[in-house]
Amino acid sequence: MQWYTDLAIEETISLLAIDSPTGDTAEAESHLLARFESLSVSARRLCKGGVLADLGGEGEGILLMAHTDTLGAMVAEIKENGRLRVSPLNGLEANNSETENVRIRTRDGRTYEGTLQLCNASVHVNDDYKKCERTFSTLEVVIDMPTSSAAETEALGIRTGDFVCPEPRTRVTESGYVKSRFLDDKLSVGILLSLASRIRETAPNRHIYMLITAFEEVGHGASFMVPGDVKELLCVDMGCVGDGLSCTEHTVSICPKDSHGPYSKEVVDALVAAAEASGARYALDIYPHYGSDAGAAVAAGNDVRFGLIGPGVYASHGYERSHRDGVENTLKLLFAYLGL
Ligand SMILES: [Zn+2]
Incomplete structure (x- = not known):
């Protein structure tokens, strides 16, 4: 697990070094296409921006999402x-x-x-x-x-x-903290790239896609028709940390409800069960001021189940902080949830 955590943080640092405010993400997308190509994963750029990758696998489709656009x-x-x-x-x-x-x-x-x-x-x-x-x-x-x-x-x-x-001012401390602007959501993109390398070593029993969106920060990143066999969306985006919430930078957050409403109960139940089974340290929190790409995709008319998880990130939309423990617990949960 340590290897995948290190890889996720490395991928995050590389991506943070590329400026990609919403509307100017082409350079980041080229970087992502090259990263998927290095894993022999077929991926393409969407017309409006963003990258859709097909990681293969048999069975019902699941679309994992994170966003590369930033403030x-x-x-x-x-x-x-x-x-x-x-x-x-x-x-x-x-x-x-x-x-x-x-x-x-x-x-x-x-x-x-x-x-x-x-x-x-x-x-x-x-x-x-x-x-x-x-x-x-x-x-x-x-x-x-x-x-x-x-x-x-x-x-x-x-x-x-x-x-x-x-300037993101990316910094990783000896104690394992990752500090930077735009960990929302480049930390999750790093996690998905690390997950992709794991998926390539296994034979998943679901057809797994990844969508790295480019307009999340303005609300319509994933507002498009998902691939036909996809019945579930799992958004990986920063977990909220702050007063009244139980998530920290060391845990993975599972969100049952954000300010747009509840996520699919079936998905939240299965995520909690997977976290318990895998020993991932997790928190269940309701996010007071938050909308996700999963919500955008459902609002666009897709008939799918949908969920939201992510590593805890403090001081969101400012100089953000997370920790490698939060990355590791997010990966643990994803591995267990996807049966990898
Ligand atoms: Zn975000």
Whole structure:
């Protein structure tokens, strides 16, 4: 199990090194296609983005899902001072984005570095530094190029609609903690890639597909018709950790209900039974503010059972933290659930 846990974390780190905000995921998808190819798994890119892989196996189809798109931002305005006002891509929070380094990706393929700073960010100068509310109107990207006017910034090739990608700051501690932005949901993609290598060594008694989606953070990642023999969707996405919940970074979370409603009782029951049988440390938690790709696929009209599990991730949509124990317990549960 340790080998698969190490592999999942390695795969996660590789993927985290590729910027992939929702809407700009092609590079991450090419990387994923290459990873599946290295396992001799047939995989293809979907028209709207995302990768669908067929891992083979006999029997009823199950589709495992995780998402490779992340939070980020777009250039909304090139300001008179040459700096950038940005529009967040869905759930990026201004409060935890201040002082984050970013990469600006232009449409002609150039990349510039910069930092999201409070406007007038010097404490020694700004009388209102402490009381100023942090929003994407009071923050701006200071570009690490000698520009002080809109014309100079435009001359760099930067335009409205360019993607702005926060630095993930990935770090693995000796004590086993994995810290990074975007563990939601690249940690689960790493887990699925590790699982794929296990599936290739066995003869699964279900036909297993994997779907790595590219629009989850805006709600419609898996809103498409699933392959015909698929009767069940299992979404692997970050498990919530926080006040009132029992999951930690060391456990795998099984979600009976999120803010969109309950998951299939049959699936939740079977997941709990598999966790008990395998000795995976797990938590059952209701997520207060959460929607998943499984819910999106069902809302799109697919007649399937659906469930949601994932490694516990603290400080979600901020500088997130998980632990290799959470990865290991998620893999243990998946192995048991799929009979691998
Ligand atoms: Zn997610």
